[in-house]
Amino acid sequence: xxxxxxxxxxxxxxxxxxxxxxxxxxxxxxxxxxxxxxxxxxxxxxxxxxxxxxxxxxxxxxxxxxxxxxxxxxxxxxxxxxxxxxxxxxxxxxxxxxxxxxxxxxxxxxxxxxxxxxxxxxxxxxxxxxxxxxxxxxxxxxxxxxxxxxxxxxxxxxxxxxxxxxxxxxxxxxxxxxxxxxxxxxxxxxxxxxxxxxxxxxxxxxxxxxxxxxxxxxxxxxxxxxxxxxxxxxxxxxxxxxxxxxxxxxxxxxxxxxxxxxxxxxxxxxxxxxxxxxxxxxxxxxxxxxxxxxxxxxxxxxxxxxxxxxxxxxxxxxxxxxxxxxx
Amino acid sequence: xxxxxxxxxxxxxxxxxxxxxxxxxxxxxxxxxxxxxxxxxxxxxxxxxxxxxxxxxxxxxxxxxxxxxxxxxxxxxxxxxxxxxxxxxxxxxxxxxxxxxxxxxxxxxxxxxxxxxxxxxxxxxxxxxxxxxxxxxxxxxxxxxxxxxxxxxxxxxxxxxxxxxxxxxxxxxxxxxxxxxxxxxxxxxxxxxxxxxxxxxxxxxxxxxxxxxxxxxxxxxxxxxxxxxxxxxxxxxxxxxxxxxxxxxxxxxxxxxxxxxxxxxxxxxxxxxxxxxxxxxxxxxxxxxxxxxxxxxxxxxxxxxxxxxxxxxxxxxxxxxxxxxxx
DNA sequence: CTGAAAGCGCTTACAG
DNA sequence: CTGAAAGCGCTTACAG
Numbered sequence: 001x002x003x004x005x006x007x008x009x010x011x012x013x014x015x016x017x018x019x020x021x022x023x024x025x026x027x028x029x030x031x032x033x034x035x036x037x038x039x040x041x042x043x044x045x046x047x048x049x050x051x052x053x054x055x056x057x058x059x060x061x062x063x064x065x066x067x068x069x070x071x072x073x074x075x076x077x078x079x080x081x082x083x084x085x086x087x088x089x090x091x092x093x094x095x096x097x098x099x100x101x102x103x104x105x106x107x108x109x110x111x112x113x114x115x116x117x118x119x120x121x122x123x124x125x126x127x128x129x130x131x132x133x134x135x136x137x138x139x140x141x142x143x144x145x146x147x148x149x150x151x152x153x154x155x156x157x158x159x160x161x162x163x164x165x166x167x168x169x170x171x172x173x174x175x176x177x178x179x180x181x182x183x184x185x186x187x188x189x190x191x192x193x194x195x196x197x198x199x200x201x202x203x204x205x206x207x208x209x210x211x212x213x214x215x216x217x218x219x220x221x222x223x224x225x226x227x228x229x230x231x232x233x234x235x236x237x238x239x240x241x242x243x244x245x246x247x248x249x250x251x252x253x254x255x256x257x258x259x260x261x262x263x264x265x266x267x268x269x270x271x272x273x274x275x276x277x278x279x280x281x282x283x284x285x286x287x288x289x290x291x292x293x294x295x296x297x298x299x300x301x302x303x304x305x306x307x308x309x310x311x312x313x314x315x316x317x318x319x320x321x322x323x324x325x326x327x
Numbered sequence: 328x329x330x331x332x333x334x335x336x337x338x339x340x341x342x343x344x345x346x347x348x349x350x351x352x353x354x355x356x357x358x359x360x361x362x363x364x365x366x367x368x369x370x371x372x373x374x375x376x377x378x379x380x381x382x383x384x385x386x387x388x389x390x391x392x393x394x395x396x397x398x399x400x401x402x403x404x405x406x407x408x409x410x411x412x413x414x415x416x417x418x419x420x421x422x423x424x425x426x427x428x429x430x431x432x433x434x435x436x437x438x439x440x441x442x443x444x445x446x447x448x449x450x451x452x453x454x455x456x457x458x459x460x461x462x463x464x465x466x467x468x469x470x471x472x473x474x475x476x477x478x479x480x481x482x483x484x485x486x487x488x489x490x491x492x493x494x495x496x497x498x499x500x501x502x503x504x505x506x507x508x509x510x511x512x513x514x515x516x517x518x519x520x521x522x523x524x525x526x527x528x529x530x531x532x533x534x535x536x537x538x539x540x541x542x543x544x545x546x547x548x549x550x551x552x553x554x555x556x557x558x559x560x561x562x563x564x565x566x567x568x569x570x571x572x573x574x575x576x577x578x579x580x581x582x583x584x585x586x587x588x589x590x591x592x593x594x595x596x597x598x599x600x601x602x603x604x605x606x607x608x609x610x611x612x613x614x615x616x617x618x619x620x621x622x623x624x625x626x627x628x629x630x631x632x633x634x635x636x637x638x639x640x641x642x643x644x645x646x647x648x649x650x651x652x653x654x
Numbered sequence: 655c656t657g658a659a660a661g662c663g664c665t666t667a668c669a670g
Numbered sequence: 671c672t673g674a675a676a677g678c679g680c681t682t683a684c685a686g
Contacts, residue, residue, distance in 0.1 A: 003663055014673045019665055026666085027671045049440050050386070051663035053377045054678045059441075064421075070406050070596075075396045082396075082423055091437065094391075094421045096409055110418065113376045114386075214600055243600040250602040269397075270597050273541055273570040275577040330679055341657045346681055353682085354655045378679035381662045 002043045011039035022047060053115045062296060063111050065095040065104055065121040066141075071212075072240065072268045073285065074122075077141065080289025081120055088297050090117065097123060105130040112136065117300040120292050124183055137299035139292045143185045150299070152292045152310040154283040156186045159314035160193025163235050163263045163281040166316055168201050169325050170261055172233025175205040176224060178245065180212050180237045187212075190237040190265060206231075210241065217244025218251075225252055225260075232260055239264035239271050239280055246274060246321065262321040276320025284312050329370045338366035349374060380442045389623060390438050392422040392431055392448040393468075398539075399567065399595045400612065401449075404468065407616025408447055415624050417444065424450060432457040439463065444627040447619050451510055464626035466619045470512045477626070479619045479637040481610040483513045486641035487520025490562050490590045490608040493643055495528050496652045499560025499588055502532040503551060505572065507539050507564045514539075517564040517592060533558075537568065544571030545578075552579055552587075559587055566591035566598050566607055573601060573648065589648040603647025611639050 004022075008015040013032050020026035021036045028036070039045070053059040064081050066074050078094065085092045093116070095107040104123060108130045111119075118137035125131065126140055126149060140151040167175055177194050180187030191207070198205050206228070210220050217236065225231055225248060236242035242264030246256060254260050256276060264271060267282025291310050298305055331349070335342040340359050347353035348363045355363070366372070380386045391408050393401050405421065412419045420443070422434040431450060435457045438446075445464035452458065453467055453476060467478040494502055504521050507514030518534070525532050533555070537547050544563065552558055552575060563569035569591030573583060581587050583603060591598060594609025618637050625632055 001663090004665095005663075015664080016666080016673055016675095017671085020672090023665080029671055032671080046436075046440055048381075048663050050377055050380045050442055051678090052665075054375075054381055054663080054680085055665045057678080059377070061420075068406065069396070069402045069409075072399070072402075072597075075399075075402050078421060079395065079397050079423060082421055091420055091441070093388075093418055094405060094409055096406060109373075113373055114418070115377055214596075240600075247600065247602050247604075269541075270399075270600065273567075273574065273597065274600065275574050275602060277574075328679090331681095332679080342680080343657055343659095343682080344655090347656090350681080356655055359656080375679050378662090379681075381664085381679080382681045384662080 001048075002045050003048070004045075006043055007036065007039045007045050010043060011035040057115050058117060058300075059115045060090045061093055061111070061114060061116045062090050062293075062300070063093045063095055063107060063116050063119040063121075065097050065107055065119055065123060067099045067122060068096050069094065072270055073238075073266055076268070076285040077122075077289040080286040081293045084290050084293040084297070090297060099124065101125045101128055101130075104128070108134055108136075118296050120289075120296055124185075137296055139296045139299065141288060141292045147308075150295055150305060150308040150310075152288050152295065152312065153186065154288065154314050155311050156189035156314070157193035157196070159265065159281040159283070160190035160235075160237070161197040162193075162314065162316050163265060164194050164197035166279070166318075166322065167233040167235055167261060167263060168197070168203060170233075170323050172261055173203045174228070174230045175203055175233040175235060176221070176228070176231050177205060177207045178217060178221070178234065178236040178238075178241050179207050179209045180241070182209065187237055194235060194237075212238040212240050214240050214244045214247075217241035218248045219244075221245040222248040222251060225249065225254065234260065234262045235265075236262065237265045239266040239268045239278060242278055242280065242321075243270065243274060246278065257321050257323045261323060267317060271317075272319065274321075279319045279322040280317050281314055282317045283314055288312050328375075329372050330375070331372075333370055334363065334366045334372050337370060338362040384442050385444055385627075386442045387417045388420055388438070388441060388443045389417050389620075389627070390420045390422055390434060390443050390446040390448075392424050392434055392446055392450060394426045394449060395423050396421065399597055400565075400593055403595070403612040404449075404616040407613040408620045411617050411620040411624070417624060426451065428452045428455055428457075431455070435461055435463075445623050447616075447623055451512075464623055466623045466626065468615060468619045474635075477622055477632060477635040477637075479615050479622065479639065480513065481615065481641050482638050483516035483641075484520035484523070486592065486608040486610070487517035487562075487564070488524040489520075489641065489643050490592060491521050491524035491528075493606070493645075493649065494560040494562055494588060494590060495524075495530060497560075497588055497650050500530045501555070501557045502530055502560040502562060503548070503555075503558050504532060504534045505544060505548070505561065505563035505565075505568050506534050506536045507568070509536065514564055521562060521564075539565040539567050541567050541571045541574075544568035545575045546571075548572040549575035549578060552576065552581065561587065561589045562592075563589065564592045566593040566595045566605060569605055569607065569648075570597065570601060573605065584648050584650045588650060594644060598644070599646065601648075606646045606649040607644050608641055609644045610641055615639050
């Protein structure tokens with residue numbers, strides 16, 4: 001392994017000068033610069049990040065804390081984070097938290113010992129001490145808690161209004177809203193968006209609360225549909241629960257979209273694989289991850305943030321679970 | 328930040344003794360041990376991994392190199408790797424390669440500078456110099472290349488035979504096999520398994536080669552089905568392409584499973600969300616990732632490996648895209 | 655069994 | 671603009 005010492009020797013300067021050259025700080029004369037540049041190239045020198053970290057107490061590691069990469073919403077987010085991290089020379093550590101504060105704390109503690117640069121976190125525990133006391137840059141994704149940490153999220157409220165309107169415009173008059181977990185801010189925002197839009201509309205509606213889970217959604221919807229056969233529209237606040245609703249409808253022999261229209265929320269790729277393809281309010285998941293990563297890196301590098309709250313627009317993707325608009 | 332020096336002072340011993348105690352190597356007297364233990368507890372001391380790494384030229388980082396976390400096969404694998412890594416005190420770095428050798432090389436190079444412990448890699452490039460010359464433990468997943476690197480994979484051949492037999496047993500006599508990319512070993516093994524089983528069976532068959540991609544599979548199957556309406560069974564060598572086949576069938580108004588039965592391969596969770604639910608040859612994806620992680624950690628810690636080639640069994644999960652067995 | 659000392663490969667005041 | 675030197679927080683022969 002060639003070290004900064006080897007480079008210094010070959011270039012005929014001190015290691016301090018090489019270090020200054022490498023870091024682009026401090027003064028380095030043109031001559032020295034050239035000599036070092038040549039030596040670096042000739043020796044194929046690459047800096048030892050560990051040694052550097054020990055001095056600077058920083059590393060180019062960033063931590064991505066999310067509930068479970070197995071949840072179809074997260075892989076695309078992780079991909080985006082990794083892509084931009086790579087661009088800026090950072091490396092990402094994957095941390096599945098299972099929404100468990102103990103696991104989250106364990107990660108933040110362990111990684112601080114590695115002088116990790118900062119965290120992107122998707123969690124409901126953002127006000128827990130291991131985050132508030134962390135003294136490291138962090139950016140929240142998807143789930144806002146308070147003003148103190150920068151956040152990027154979708155416009156969930158507007159998205160829900162969009163989906164609701166879509167159902168209404170397509171003639172639905174007995175709508176079931178599948179509401180997500182009450183401890184999730186995005187789910188609550190979607191609920192509010194739905195309520196705001198349905199309010200005053202010429203339609204009946206019901207709300208069912210449940211997790212963003214396929215089987216449970218399927219069962220929930222199946223029994224609801226049995227009890228309320230007049231239901232002609234379902235707005236699920238996640239694609240996975242929409243898939244559950246669709247499956248329930250199929251099981252009951254209900255024609256989608258003729259007799260029942262379904263709209264999901266998220267825009268995960270599974271949506272198009274269903275039959276019929278799932279109409280959904282799509283988040284720009286990749287964009288969310290990319291923006292969050294860029295924000296975090298700015299924070300790490302002490303650059304100013306233009307905004308501490310970034311909202312990514314949402315759009316309706318119309319596929320087979322809805323009919324054409326009635327005029 | 329409290330350092331080993333603080334602990335030494337408080338315990339009234341030298342830093343060398345504290346270090347020995349911490350690493351459990353070298354002799355430490357009972358008395359010294361107690362004193363250090365107490366000091367560590369009292370000061371809430373935790374070792375600085377970066378400083379340690381600089382000395383040992385090792386870290387408890389492991390790299391997971393995979394094509395794209397966005398491909399539904401990989402998240403569960405990543406989850407398993409992370410789970411066992413955590414158990415052993417390791418941390419995983421996520422690397423999306425896009426099957427691009429340049430990106431892979433870049434990761435292995437960059438991470439070596441961080442004294443990464445080793446890699447778990449899913450790649451077709453295992454014989455590229457950046458792997459063969461790496462001088463670091465690596466374990467291959469899913470795709471074997473040669474004897475030199477330990478590998479864990481599914482019994483793809485047997486799995487394919489299993490799926491083929493399932494179609495035959497259920498009365499299929501005109502079978503389409505959706506073969507995956509020819510550069511993928513697992514895909515080839517599945518092809519061989521299919522051929523071995525179909526050979527001599529009282530059935531016609533065709534083979535279509537294509538990527539494990541939803542839309543392309545859908546298009547491929549749609550035109551095939553138009554040209555060959557007598558097709559009564561499709562065995563796709565991935566769940567995603569099976570989903571494409573199912574969608575094509577729906578589009579053409581073909582009754583699945585009455586007139587056409589479909590079996591996939593992989594066992595990803597999307598399978599159950601389809602309607603009807605996808606019958607599939609399921610790999611134990613989590614187990615594969617877990618075994619690979621355990622193997623890698625053994626390698627990193629210089630423990631003997633019982634086996635350099637681990638094959639994880641595969642099983643048929645029967646859902647709605649197949650009928651009951653004809654007797 | 656234990657400690658002083660050198661060393662891992664960098665960075666950063668400081669003096670010149 | 672540059673170099674000598676101390677230091678980041680550990681580990682590890684080596685001598686005792």
